[in-house]
Amino acid sequence: MTEAALPEPRRRRAPELLDASVAILSVLAALALWELISRAGVISERDLPAMSTTFDALWSLVQTGDFWIAVLQTVRGWALGLGIAFALAVPIGIALGSNDFAAAAFRVPIEFLRPIPSAALIPVLFLTLGTNLSSELFLATFGAFWPLLVQTMYGVRDVDPITMDTARSFRLGGLERLYRVTLPSALPYVFTGVRISSTVSLILAFTAELFMGTPGLGHATNTAYSFGILDQEYAYAVATGLLGVAIHFAVSRAEHRVLRWHASQRRTAAL
């Protein structure tokens, strides 16, 4: 038998500072390496513009309104895709998770639809909804729906039966049990789903823009590529990556806030 885990002693400040400087140095080294490879001609500047050239291009882009409109369009695709998927997947997941019969009935269709790469649907959307926001949203929603659905189902199924029985013996009604027992205990699972689906939704919003030409960062990237404006192409890729990192951090923070009370959040994993 193990003893109850003692709270870890607070880590001292000094190693944290060291960690931060190692991380920053490593990023700077990589950027310097990029500059060097391009300037020294290891990879020709016609294929890989130098880091400074790329950030120059990014800097001029950042000063244009069009760039920010493109960013907002991509963010809109991500947010709406994730939001719609959430609104659909969580109720359906609760229904399927709490009802054995329904879960069995829809098991095969779910298992079959889930692994379909959403990208395979692009041609169909092209020909039906056309190259506009609704196509982008459909794609992002379709992709984001499945992880959320499956996570919610698992979460609901994992509710502690004793807690549920206790709530029942206290004569808590169905709605109240849902609100006080099922939802809180399923929430960590749902949030894992949100984290996965958030990434998927961003990828698919960008994919729709790149392949179908709905306006946004993806479309801008494709335009720069088609016209052979290399430094802009790289600048857009850098910007897209930074957007991805920003969204990832925002969602992790939100998870941490919402699940503050939950054991998994008490000791944040180091990496």
Added chain:
Amino acid sequence: MSPRLYRGAKVAAEIAVPIAMLAGWQLWAVSADDPKFPRPTTILVEFRRLWLFSEFGTHVLPSLERIGIGFAIAVVLGIALGIPLGLSRIGRTAAMPHIEYWRAIPPPALLPISIVLLHSIGNVQKVSFIAFFCLFPVLLNTIDGVRGIEPTLVDTARSYRIPAHERIRRIVLPAALPQIVAGMRNSLSLAVIMMVLSEYFSSTSGIGYVLLNSKNTFQFLPMWAAIVLIGLLGYVLNLAFLLFERRALGWHRGWRATAPA
């Protein structure tokens, strides 16, 4: 309802619902009579005509080859990089910003760049693209798996003076394997997606190319046949991997089953 009856009804529903959905699709397609949405039965006939096996060699094999090579490179690199990073805290601290960045970037953002950088729209570019993005699930899971090893195990081996490479082969790798395999499974489904994306953007062969080409020429039947094939491919690869996993981790499952909870 008696428990047996209930179980029977459940199995019946499990079979009936998918059939009903397929039938509904068929009926809808018949009544809509829209060339964009052919009947499932017609798609099935087209599926057989294309993939069994007249176009199998020209388009399915290249795609499978790209998935296979890309996935293999990702697994080897992911484990080879993940073990040292898992063992070294400073290495991890230095590598993590890069891993976080490349993992967060939407992969299609690098499609045009990969073409420019590698001067290729053939296998070199497709395989590199697939391998690059399949690397991260394996890498991160390897790092986590190695970090999660019971320190006493490694310390014991060290005190017996077991050399480092033996320690890695006999202790670190087996202990991290369950998690590495979990990462591999994520990578494999990712590989199918990356294959479609890379072939949908400048290519001359592959399932993604058929998808793109039939859309551009308004040939709806091959387009649907390609979509069904991609779905099936994802499903079958996942299933095959589960079988492999059961074999590769058989010892682990058995051990877990007998271990006291």
